[in-house]
Amino acid sequence: MGRKLLLDKAHIEGIRYYDTYRKNGGYAAVEKAFKMSPADIVEEVKKSGLRGRGGAGFPTGLKWSFLAKPEGVPRYLVCNADESEPGTFKDRYLMEFIPHLLIEGLIISSYALGSHRTYIYIRGEYAWIVDILEQAIAEANQAGWLGKNILNSGFDCQIYVQRGAGAYICGEETALIESLEGKRGNPRIKPPFPAVKGLWDSPTVVNNVETLAAVVPIMNIGAEEYSKIGIGKSTGTKLISACGNLNKPGVYEIDMTISVEEFIFSDEYCGGIANGKRLKACIPGGSSVPILPANLLLKTAKGETRMMNYESLADGGFATGTMMGSGGFIVLDEDQCVVRHTFSLARFYRHESCGQCSPCREGTGWMEKILNNIENGKGKMSDIDLLWDIQRKIEGNTICPLGDAAAWPVAAAIRHFRDEFEWHVTHPDEAQIRNFGLAHY
Ligand code: NAD
Ligand code: SF4
Numbered sequence: 001m002g003r004k005l006l007l008d009k010a011h012i013e014g015i016r017y018y019d020t021y022r023k024n025g026g027y028a029a030v031e032k033a034f035k036m037s038p039a040d041i042v043e044e045v046k047k048s049g050l051r052g053r054g055g056a057g058f059p060t061g062l063k064w065s066f067l068a069k070p071e072g073v074p075r076y077l078v079c080n081a082d083e084s085e086p087g088t089f090k091d092r093y094l095m096e097f098i099p100h101l102l103i104e105g106l107i108i109s110s111y112a113l114g115s116h117r118t119y120i121y122i123r124g125e126y127a128w129i130v131d132i133l134e135q136a137i138a139e140a141n142q143a144g145w146l147g148k149n150i151l152n153s154g155f156d157c158q159i160y161v162q163r164g165a166g167a168y169i170c171g172e173e174t175a176l177i178e179s180l181e182g183k184r185g186n187p188r189i190k191p192p193f194p195a196v197k198g199l200w201d202s203p204t205v206v207n208n209v210e211t212l213a214a215v216v217p218i219m220n221i222g223a224e225e226y227s228k229i230g231i232g233k234s235t236g237t238k239l240i241s242a243c244g245n246l247n248k249p250g251v252y253e254i255d256m257t258i259s260v261e262e263f264i265f266s267d268e269y270c271g272g273i274a275n276g277k278r279l280k281a282c283i284p285g286g287s288s289v290p291i292l293p294a295n296l297l298l299k300t301a302k303g304e305t306r307m308m309n310y311e312s313l314a315d316g317g318f319a320t321g322t323m324m325g326s327g328g329f330i331v332l333d334e335d336q337c338v339v340r341h342t343f344s345l346a347r348f349y350r351h352e353s354c355g356q357c358s359p360c361r362e363g364t365g366w367m368e369k370i371l372n373n374i375e376n377g378k379g380k381m382s383d384i385d386l387l388w389d390i391q392r393k394i395e396g397n398t399i400c401p402l403g404d405a406a407a408w409p410v411a412a413a414i415r416h417f418r419d420e421f422e423w424h425v426t427h428p429d430e431a432q433i434r435n436f437g438l439a440h441y
Pocket of ligand 1: 052054055056058063066082083084085088171172173193194195206285286288325326401
Protein backbone atom coordinates (compact mmCIF):
# COMPACT_ATOMS: atom_id res chain seq x y z
CA MET A 1 0.00 0.00 0.00
CA GLY A 2 1.65 3.24 -1.14
CA ARG A 3 1.97 6.25 1.12
CA LYS A 4 -0.81 8.83 0.89
CA LEU A 5 -0.03 12.48 1.60
CA LEU A 6 -2.81 14.30 -0.23
CA LEU A 7 -5.77 11.95 -0.16
CA ASP A 8 -5.05 10.33 3.21
CA LYS A 9 -8.02 12.13 4.78
CA ALA A 10 -10.28 12.20 1.73
CA HIS A 11 -12.47 9.39 3.12
CA ILE A 12 -13.30 11.23 6.38
CA GLU A 13 -16.93 12.29 6.47
CA GLY A 14 -17.28 16.06 6.45
CA ILE A 15 -13.59 16.72 5.63
CA ARG A 16 -14.78 19.32 3.12
CA TYR A 17 -15.76 21.55 6.04
CA TYR A 18 -13.44 23.56 8.24
CA ASP A 19 -14.29 22.06 11.65
CA THR A 20 -13.67 18.47 10.54
CA TYR A 21 -10.55 19.43 8.58
CA ARG A 22 -9.11 21.29 11.56
CA LYS A 23 -9.97 18.46 14.00
CA ASN A 24 -8.03 16.11 11.75
CA GLY A 25 -4.80 18.10 11.82
CA GLY A 26 -5.70 20.75 9.25
CA TYR A 27 -3.87 24.10 9.30
CA ALA A 28 -1.04 22.70 11.47
CA ALA A 29 1.23 23.22 8.45
CA VAL A 30 0.31 26.95 8.40
CA GLU A 31 1.19 27.22 12.10
CA LYS A 32 4.53 25.55 11.41
CA ALA A 33 5.24 27.66 8.32
CA PHE A 34 4.55 30.98 10.03
CA LYS A 35 7.29 30.17 12.56
CA MET A 36 9.73 30.05 9.62
CA SER A 37 10.97 32.86 7.40
CA PRO A 38 9.59 33.04 3.82
CA ALA A 39 13.10 32.33 2.47
CA ASP A 40 13.37 29.19 4.63
CA ILE A 41 10.06 27.90 3.24
CA VAL A 42 11.32 28.42 -0.32
CA GLU A 43 14.47 26.47 0.63
CA GLU A 44 12.35 23.70 2.17
CA VAL A 45 10.27 23.38 -1.02
CA LYS A 46 13.49 23.30 -3.06
CA LYS A 47 14.90 20.55 -0.85
CA SER A 48 11.72 18.49 -1.14
CA GLY A 49 12.32 18.04 -4.87
CA LEU A 50 8.65 18.87 -5.61
CA ARG A 51 8.03 19.29 -9.33
CA GLY A 52 5.10 21.08 -10.97
CA ARG A 53 2.12 18.75 -11.09
CA GLY A 54 0.30 20.57 -13.91
CA GLY A 55 2.27 18.75 -16.59
CA ALA A 56 5.66 20.37 -17.18
CA GLY A 57 7.30 18.93 -14.03
CA PHE A 58 9.39 22.07 -13.52
CA PRO A 59 11.06 22.17 -10.04
CA THR A 60 8.72 24.23 -7.83
CA GLY A 61 11.33 25.59 -5.41
CA LEU A 62 13.47 26.74 -8.33
CA LYS A 63 10.49 28.50 -9.90
CA TRP A 64 9.80 30.21 -6.58
CA SER A 65 13.42 31.31 -6.27
CA PHE A 66 13.20 32.98 -9.72
CA LEU A 67 10.49 35.34 -8.46
CA ALA A 68 11.77 38.90 -8.89
CA LYS A 69 11.47 41.16 -5.85
CA PRO A 70 11.71 44.79 -7.02
CA GLU A 71 11.01 47.39 -4.30
CA GLY A 72 7.45 48.69 -4.07
CA VAL A 73 6.02 46.28 -6.67
CA PRO A 74 3.40 43.70 -5.60
CA ARG A 75 4.03 40.01 -6.16
CA TYR A 76 1.29 37.53 -6.99
CA LEU A 77 0.62 33.85 -6.57
CA VAL A 78 -1.90 32.40 -9.00
CA CYS A 79 -3.27 28.91 -8.61
CA ASN A 80 -3.92 27.28 -11.97
CA ALA A 81 -7.17 25.36 -11.53
CA ASP A 82 -8.04 25.51 -15.23
CA GLU A 83 -7.69 21.75 -15.47
CA SER A 84 -8.72 21.12 -19.09
CA GLU A 85 -6.29 18.53 -20.43
CA PRO A 86 -8.43 15.66 -21.77
CA GLY A 87 -8.20 12.73 -19.36
CA THR A 88 -7.18 14.92 -16.39
CA PHE A 89 -9.53 15.35 -13.44
CA LYS A 90 -7.34 15.00 -10.35
CA ASP A 91 -7.42 18.69 -9.36
CA ARG A 92 -11.22 18.60 -9.55
CA TYR A 93 -11.25 15.71 -7.07
CA LEU A 94 -8.88 17.47 -4.69
CA MET A 95 -10.80 20.76 -4.74
CA GLU A 96 -14.18 19.07 -4.49
CA PHE A 97 -13.40 16.78 -1.57
CA ILE A 98 -10.58 18.47 0.39
CA PRO A 99 -10.77 22.17 -0.52
CA HIS A 100 -9.06 23.22 2.70
CA LEU A 101 -5.90 21.34 1.69
CA LEU A 102 -5.57 23.72 -1.26
CA ILE A 103 -6.44 26.78 0.82
CA GLU A 104 -3.85 25.74 3.42
CA GLY A 105 -1.21 25.27 0.70
CA LEU A 106 -2.12 28.65 -0.78
CA ILE A 107 -1.71 30.46 2.55
CA ILE A 108 1.75 28.95 3.13
CA SER A 109 2.85 29.59 -0.47
CA SER A 110 1.50 33.16 -0.44
CA TYR A 111 3.47 33.84 2.75
CA ALA A 112 6.63 32.31 1.25
CA LEU A 113 6.32 34.36 -1.94
CA GLY A 114 4.98 37.58 -0.42
CA SER A 115 1.66 37.50 -2.27
CA HIS A 116 -1.03 39.51 -0.49
CA ARG A 117 -3.64 38.95 -3.20
CA THR A 118 -3.70 35.37 -4.38
CA TYR A 119 -5.95 34.10 -7.16
CA ILE A 120 -7.46 30.74 -7.99
CA TYR A 121 -8.23 30.72 -11.72
CA ILE A 122 -10.67 27.87 -12.25
CA ARG A 123 -12.15 26.48 -15.45
CA GLY A 124 -15.67 27.74 -16.04
CA GLU A 125 -17.10 24.21 -16.26
CA TYR A 126 -16.15 23.57 -12.60
CA ALA A 127 -18.94 25.94 -11.50
CA TRP A 128 -20.03 23.86 -8.50
CA ILE A 129 -16.46 23.75 -7.20
CA VAL A 130 -16.36 27.55 -7.17
CA ASP A 131 -19.08 27.42 -4.47
CA ILE A 132 -17.09 24.81 -2.51
CA LEU A 133 -13.89 26.89 -2.68
CA GLU A 134 -15.66 30.11 -1.75
CA GLN A 135 -17.20 28.45 1.27
CA ALA A 136 -13.79 27.10 2.33
CA ILE A 137 -12.23 30.57 1.89
CA ALA A 138 -15.02 32.13 3.97
CA GLU A 139 -14.45 29.51 6.70
CA ALA A 140 -10.68 30.17 6.65
CA ASN A 141 -11.32 33.91 6.92
CA GLN A 142 -13.72 33.36 9.82
CA ALA A 143 -11.14 31.24 11.65
CA GLY A 144 -8.41 33.86 11.15
CA TRP A 145 -6.22 31.98 8.66
CA LEU A 146 -6.79 34.67 6.03
CA GLY A 147 -7.19 38.41 6.22
CA LYS A 148 -5.09 40.90 8.16
CA ASN A 149 -2.10 40.03 10.35
CA ILE A 150 -2.44 36.23 10.08
CA LEU A 151 -1.27 34.54 13.32
CA ASN A 152 0.14 37.91 14.47
CA SER A 153 2.80 37.61 11.79
CA GLY A 154 2.08 41.02 10.29
CA PHE A 155 1.32 39.23 7.00
CA ASP A 156 -1.99 40.00 5.24
CA CYS A 157 -3.44 37.75 2.57
CA GLN A 158 -6.69 37.29 0.74
CA ILE A 159 -7.67 34.62 -1.81
CA TYR A 160 -9.99 35.33 -4.75
CA VAL A 161 -11.62 32.82 -7.08
CA GLN A 162 -11.95 33.73 -10.77
CA ARG A 163 -13.88 31.56 -13.22
CA GLY A 164 -12.64 31.04 -16.76
CA ALA A 165 -15.07 30.79 -19.67
CA GLY A 166 -14.32 27.38 -21.13
CA ALA A 167 -11.17 27.96 -23.20
CA TYR A 168 -8.50 25.25 -22.91
CA ILE A 169 -5.78 27.75 -23.82
CA CYS A 170 -6.45 29.72 -20.61
CA GLY A 171 -4.68 26.90 -18.73
CA GLU A 172 -1.43 28.04 -20.37
CA GLU A 173 0.04 30.35 -17.71
CA THR A 174 0.43 33.50 -19.77
CA ALA A 175 -3.00 33.12 -21.43
CA LEU A 176 -4.39 32.60 -17.93
CA ILE A 177 -2.77 35.86 -16.80
CA GLU A 178 -4.21 37.72 -19.81
CA SER A 179 -7.66 36.33 -19.01
CA LEU A 180 -7.28 37.24 -15.32
CA GLU A 181 -6.49 40.79 -16.44
CA GLY A 182 -9.82 40.81 -18.29
CA LYS A 183 -8.42 40.32 -21.79
CA ARG A 184 -8.74 37.61 -24.45
CA GLY A 185 -6.71 34.58 -23.33
CA ASN A 186 -3.87 34.80 -25.88
CA PRO A 187 -0.53 33.33 -24.72
CA ARG A 188 2.38 35.74 -24.42
CA ILE A 189 5.85 35.12 -25.81
CA LYS A 190 8.25 33.87 -23.09
CA PRO A 191 10.67 35.19 -21.88
CA PRO A 192 9.91 37.27 -19.96
CA PHE A 193 8.58 34.52 -17.72
CA PRO A 194 5.76 35.39 -15.31
CA ALA A 195 8.28 35.18 -12.45
CA VAL A 196 9.67 38.45 -13.80
CA LYS A 197 6.66 40.00 -15.58
CA GLY A 198 3.32 38.37 -14.93
CA LEU A 199 -0.04 39.57 -13.64
CA TRP A 200 -0.39 43.33 -14.27
CA ASP A 201 3.31 43.22 -15.20
CA SER A 202 4.26 42.22 -11.65
CA PRO A 203 6.36 39.18 -10.68
CA THR A 204 3.99 36.21 -10.52
CA VAL A 205 4.19 32.54 -9.73
CA VAL A 206 1.60 30.33 -11.42
CA ASN A 207 1.35 26.86 -9.87
CA ASN A 208 -1.05 23.98 -10.36
CA VAL A 209 -3.61 22.98 -7.68
CA GLU A 210 -1.89 19.70 -6.77
CA THR A 211 1.53 21.41 -6.57
CA LEU A 212 0.24 23.95 -4.06
CA ALA A 213 -1.61 21.30 -2.04
CA ALA A 214 1.65 19.29 -1.83
CA VAL A 215 3.27 22.16 0.08
CA VAL A 216 1.12 21.14 3.08
CA PRO A 217 2.62 17.65 3.57
CA ILE A 218 6.08 19.07 2.83
CA MET A 219 5.61 21.41 5.81
CA ASN A 220 4.06 18.68 7.95
CA ILE A 221 6.62 15.92 7.44
CA GLY A 222 9.59 18.09 6.41
CA ALA A 223 11.39 18.31 3.09
CA GLU A 224 13.87 15.60 3.94
CA GLU A 225 11.25 12.94 4.57
CA TYR A 226 9.20 14.10 1.55
CA SER A 227 12.21 13.81 -0.72
CA LYS A 228 12.75 10.19 0.36
CA ILE A 229 9.29 9.19 -0.94
CA GLY A 230 9.37 8.22 -4.59
CA ILE A 231 12.52 7.70 -6.60
CA GLY A 232 15.29 9.87 -8.08
CA LYS A 233 13.94 13.22 -9.25
CA SER A 234 10.34 11.96 -8.90
CA THR A 235 9.88 12.76 -5.23
CA GLY A 236 6.71 12.72 -3.15
CA THR A 237 3.38 11.40 -4.34
CA LYS A 238 1.47 12.07 -7.55
CA LEU A 239 -2.24 12.09 -8.26
CA ILE A 240 -3.26 10.12 -11.33
CA SER A 241 -6.69 10.34 -12.92
CA ALA A 242 -7.24 7.03 -14.67
CA CYS A 243 -9.90 6.65 -17.34
CA GLY A 244 -10.82 4.66 -20.45
CA ASN A 245 -11.30 0.90 -20.61
CA LEU A 246 -10.45 0.10 -17.00
CA ASN A 247 -12.27 -1.90 -14.36
CA LYS A 248 -11.72 0.80 -11.76
CA PRO A 249 -11.25 4.23 -13.30
CA GLY A 250 -10.76 7.01 -10.75
CA VAL A 251 -8.27 9.25 -8.98
CA TYR A 252 -5.33 7.49 -7.30
CA GLU A 253 -2.41 8.76 -5.27
CA ILE A 254 0.79 6.89 -6.10
CA ASP A 255 4.28 7.22 -4.68
CA MET A 256 5.99 6.90 -8.10
CA THR A 257 7.81 3.68 -7.24
CA ILE A 258 5.16 1.39 -8.73
CA SER A 259 5.28 -0.04 -12.23
CA VAL A 260 2.81 0.86 -14.97
CA GLU A 261 1.76 -2.79 -15.01
CA GLU A 262 0.94 -2.74 -11.31
CA PHE A 263 -0.99 0.50 -11.70
CA ILE A 264 -3.16 -0.89 -14.50
CA PHE A 265 -3.64 -4.46 -13.34
CA SER A 266 -3.50 -4.57 -9.54
CA ASP A 267 -6.70 -4.41 -7.49
CA GLU A 268 -5.25 -1.62 -5.38
CA TYR A 269 -5.37 0.64 -8.41
CA CYS A 270 -7.19 0.22 -11.74
CA GLY A 271 -8.06 -3.49 -11.43
CA GLY A 272 -7.20 -4.44 -15.03
CA ILE A 273 -8.84 -3.89 -18.41
CA ALA A 274 -12.65 -3.83 -18.43
CA ASN A 275 -14.69 -6.72 -19.85
CA GLY A 276 -11.72 -9.09 -19.95
CA LYS A 277 -10.25 -7.32 -22.99
CA ARG A 278 -6.57 -6.87 -23.76
CA LEU A 279 -4.59 -3.68 -23.26
CA LYS A 280 -3.85 -2.03 -26.59
CA ALA A 281 -2.38 1.38 -25.80
CA CYS A 282 -2.20 4.16 -23.27
CA ILE A 283 -1.67 7.91 -23.06
CA PRO A 284 -0.30 8.19 -19.53
CA GLY A 285 -0.04 11.96 -19.07
CA GLY A 286 -3.09 13.64 -20.59
CA SER A 287 -3.93 14.07 -24.27
CA SER A 288 -0.82 16.13 -25.10
CA VAL A 289 1.71 13.36 -24.46
CA PRO A 290 2.62 10.58 -26.91
CA ILE A 291 0.51 7.42 -27.00
CA LEU A 292 2.38 4.14 -26.38
CA PRO A 293 1.41 0.64 -27.53
CA ALA A 294 1.12 -1.95 -24.73
CA ASN A 295 4.53 -3.52 -25.34
CA LEU A 296 6.39 -0.21 -24.96
CA LEU A 297 4.14 0.90 -22.14
CA LEU A 298 4.91 -1.99 -19.82
CA LYS A 299 8.60 -2.31 -20.75
CA THR A 300 11.02 0.32 -22.03
CA ALA A 301 12.88 -0.19 -25.30
CA LYS A 302 15.80 -1.46 -23.15
CA GLY A 303 13.53 -4.18 -21.79
CA GLU A 304 13.28 -2.62 -18.31
CA THR A 305 10.04 -2.46 -16.39
CA ARG A 306 8.36 0.89 -17.10
CA MET A 307 7.64 2.73 -13.86
CA MET A 308 5.04 5.39 -13.02
CA ASN A 309 7.45 8.30 -12.68
CA TYR A 310 8.81 11.21 -14.71
CA GLU A 311 12.09 9.57 -15.74
CA SER A 312 10.87 6.07 -16.56
CA LEU A 313 7.86 7.21 -18.57
CA ALA A 314 10.12 9.50 -20.60
CA ASP A 315 12.79 6.82 -21.08
CA GLY A 316 13.56 6.41 -24.76
CA GLY A 317 12.51 9.97 -25.66
CA PHE A 318 9.61 10.29 -28.05
CA ALA A 319 10.87 7.45 -30.24
CA THR A 320 9.90 4.81 -27.69
CA GLY A 321 8.87 6.73 -24.56
CA THR A 322 6.28 9.28 -23.46
CA MET A 323 5.74 11.69 -20.52
CA MET A 324 4.19 11.84 -17.06
CA GLY A 325 2.46 15.10 -18.09
CA SER A 326 -0.58 16.00 -16.00
CA GLY A 327 -1.19 12.40 -14.89
CA GLY A 328 -4.29 11.97 -17.07
CA PHE A 329 -3.94 8.23 -17.68
CA ILE A 330 -6.10 7.20 -20.68
CA VAL A 331 -6.29 3.47 -21.41
CA LEU A 332 -7.43 1.95 -24.73
CA ASP A 333 -8.45 -1.69 -25.04
CA GLU A 334 -8.05 -3.89 -28.13
CA ASP A 335 -11.38 -2.70 -29.60
CA GLN A 336 -10.40 0.95 -29.76
CA CYS A 337 -9.39 2.59 -33.01
CA VAL A 338 -6.24 4.70 -32.76
CA VAL A 339 -7.10 6.60 -35.95
CA ARG A 340 -10.48 7.57 -34.58
CA HIS A 341 -8.92 8.51 -31.27
CA THR A 342 -6.26 10.67 -32.97
CA PHE A 343 -8.92 12.34 -35.11
CA SER A 344 -10.89 13.18 -31.99
CA LEU A 345 -7.83 14.79 -30.38
CA ALA A 346 -6.98 16.71 -33.56
CA ARG A 347 -10.52 18.11 -33.60
CA PHE A 348 -10.09 19.19 -29.99
CA TYR A 349 -6.80 21.03 -30.62
CA ARG A 350 -8.09 22.71 -33.77
CA HIS A 351 -11.07 23.98 -31.78
CA GLU A 352 -8.90 25.20 -28.88
CA SER A 353 -6.11 26.89 -30.89
CA CYS A 354 -6.17 30.62 -30.14
CA GLY A 355 -5.13 31.34 -33.73
CA GLN A 356 -2.18 33.64 -33.02
CA CYS A 357 0.46 31.58 -34.87
CA SER A 358 -0.07 30.18 -38.34
CA PRO A 359 1.57 26.73 -37.87
CA CYS A 360 -0.89 25.99 -35.06
CA ARG A 361 -3.93 27.82 -36.46
CA GLU A 362 -3.65 26.31 -39.96
CA GLY A 363 -1.85 23.07 -39.11
CA THR A 364 -4.37 21.87 -36.53
CA GLY A 365 -7.17 22.39 -39.07
CA TRP A 366 -5.31 20.51 -41.81
CA MET A 367 -4.53 17.60 -39.49
CA GLU A 368 -8.18 17.37 -38.46
CA LYS A 369 -9.36 17.35 -42.10
CA ILE A 370 -6.87 14.67 -43.18
CA LEU A 371 -7.63 12.49 -40.17
CA ASN A 372 -11.35 12.87 -40.80
CA ASN A 373 -10.81 11.61 -44.36
CA ILE A 374 -8.69 8.64 -43.29
CA GLU A 375 -11.10 7.68 -40.51
CA ASN A 376 -14.07 7.90 -42.86
CA GLY A 377 -12.64 5.86 -45.73
CA LYS A 378 -11.65 8.79 -47.96
CA GLY A 379 -7.92 8.80 -47.22
CA LYS A 380 -4.95 8.20 -49.52
CA MET A 381 -1.65 6.51 -48.59
CA SER A 382 0.16 9.81 -49.22
CA ASP A 383 -2.04 11.45 -46.54
CA ILE A 384 -0.16 9.58 -43.83
CA ASP A 385 3.15 11.15 -44.90
CA LEU A 386 1.42 14.50 -45.32
CA LEU A 387 0.15 14.28 -41.74
CA TRP A 388 3.65 13.45 -40.56
CA ASP A 389 5.03 16.42 -42.44
CA ILE A 390 2.45 18.84 -41.02
CA GLN A 391 3.02 17.81 -37.41
CA ARG A 392 6.80 18.22 -37.90
CA LYS A 393 6.22 21.78 -39.13
CA ILE A 394 4.07 22.68 -36.12
CA GLU A 395 6.35 21.26 -33.42
CA GLY A 396 8.67 23.86 -31.93
CA ASN A 397 7.41 26.65 -34.19
CA THR A 398 4.68 28.17 -32.08
CA ILE A 399 4.31 30.70 -29.24
CA CYS A 400 2.95 28.26 -26.68
CA PRO A 401 2.99 24.49 -26.09
CA LEU A 402 -0.48 23.95 -27.61
CA GLY A 403 1.21 23.58 -30.98
CA ASP A 404 3.47 20.79 -29.67
CA ALA A 405 0.54 19.26 -27.82
CA ALA A 406 -1.40 19.03 -31.10
CA ALA A 407 1.59 17.62 -33.00
CA TRP A 408 2.85 14.96 -30.58
CA PRO A 409 -0.28 12.74 -30.45
CA VAL A 410 -0.36 12.62 -34.26
CA ALA A 411 3.36 11.83 -34.50
CA ALA A 412 3.16 9.06 -31.90
CA ALA A 413 0.04 7.52 -33.43
CA ILE A 414 1.71 7.31 -36.86
CA ARG A 415 5.01 6.12 -35.37
CA HIS A 416 3.48 3.25 -33.41
CA PHE A 417 0.27 2.47 -35.33
CA ARG A 418 1.12 3.20 -38.97
CA ASP A 419 -0.37 -0.15 -40.01
CA GLU A 420 -3.70 0.93 -38.57
CA PHE A 421 -3.67 4.14 -40.65
CA GLU A 422 -2.75 2.10 -43.76
CA TRP A 423 -5.51 -0.39 -43.03
CA HIS A 424 -8.03 2.46 -43.00
CA VAL A 425 -6.80 3.59 -46.41
CA THR A 426 -6.83 0.11 -47.95
CA HIS A 427 -10.21 -0.82 -46.44
CA PRO A 428 -12.28 2.31 -47.11
CA ASP A 429 -15.60 0.51 -46.72
CA GLU A 430 -14.67 -0.93 -43.35
CA ALA A 431 -12.72 2.07 -42.08
CA GLN A 432 -15.42 3.07 -39.67
CA ILE A 433 -15.48 -0.32 -38.01
CA ARG A 434 -13.88 0.34 -34.68
CA ASN A 435 -12.93 -3.15 -33.60
CA PHE A 436 -9.71 -3.28 -35.52
CA GLY A 437 -8.27 -6.28 -33.70
CA LEU A 438 -4.49 -6.03 -33.69
CA ALA A 439 -3.21 -9.45 -32.74
CA HIS A 440 0.33 -8.26 -32.18
CA TYR A 441 -0.48 -5.70 -29.46
P1 NAD B 1 7.03 25.09 -19.46
O1 NAD B 1 8.02 23.99 -19.43
O2 NAD B 1 7.14 26.12 -20.52
O3 NAD B 1 7.10 25.88 -18.07
C1 NAD B 1 7.05 25.30 -16.82
C2 NAD B 1 7.04 26.37 -15.78
O4 NAD B 1 8.36 26.77 -15.46
C3 NAD B 1 6.31 27.66 -16.15
O5 NAD B 1 5.62 28.15 -15.03
C4 NAD B 1 7.42 28.61 -16.54
O6 NAD B 1 7.07 29.96 -16.31
C5 NAD B 1 8.51 28.17 -15.61
N1 NAD B 1 9.86 28.43 -16.17
C6 NAD B 1 10.50 27.69 -17.09
N2 NAD B 1 11.70 28.21 -17.36
C7 NAD B 1 11.83 29.32 -16.58
C8 NAD B 1 12.83 30.32 -16.41
N3 NAD B 1 13.97 30.25 -17.08
N4 NAD B 1 12.60 31.32 -15.55
C9 NAD B 1 11.44 31.37 -14.84
N5 NAD B 1 10.44 30.47 -14.97
C10 NAD B 1 10.63 29.46 -15.82
O7 NAD B 1 5.61 24.39 -19.53
P2 NAD B 1 4.12 24.93 -19.34
O8 NAD B 1 3.69 25.73 -20.52
O9 NAD B 1 3.95 25.55 -17.99
O10 NAD B 1 3.30 23.56 -19.28
C11 NAD B 1 3.24 22.67 -20.39
C12 NAD B 1 2.63 21.37 -19.90
O11 NAD B 1 1.35 21.60 -19.37
C13 NAD B 1 2.43 20.33 -20.98
O12 NAD B 1 3.56 19.51 -21.04
C14 NAD B 1 1.18 19.57 -20.54
O13 NAD B 1 1.55 18.32 -19.98
C15 NAD B 1 0.61 20.41 -19.45
N6 NAD B 1 -0.81 20.72 -19.61
C16 NAD B 1 -1.60 20.50 -18.54
C17 NAD B 1 -2.94 20.78 -18.58
C18 NAD B 1 -3.81 20.50 -17.39
O14 NAD B 1 -5.05 20.58 -17.51
N7 NAD B 1 -3.25 20.17 -16.25
C19 NAD B 1 -3.49 21.32 -19.76
C20 NAD B 1 -2.66 21.53 -20.85
C21 NAD B 1 -1.31 21.23 -20.79
FE1 SF4 C 1 -2.29 30.16 -29.96
FE2 SF4 C 1 -1.66 27.74 -30.94
FE3 SF4 C 1 0.07 29.73 -31.08
FE4 SF4 C 1 -0.52 28.68 -28.68
S1 SF4 C 1 0.49 27.64 -30.39
S2 SF4 C 1 -0.30 30.83 -29.19
S3 SF4 C 1 -2.70 28.18 -29.01
S4 SF4 C 1 -1.95 29.63 -32.10
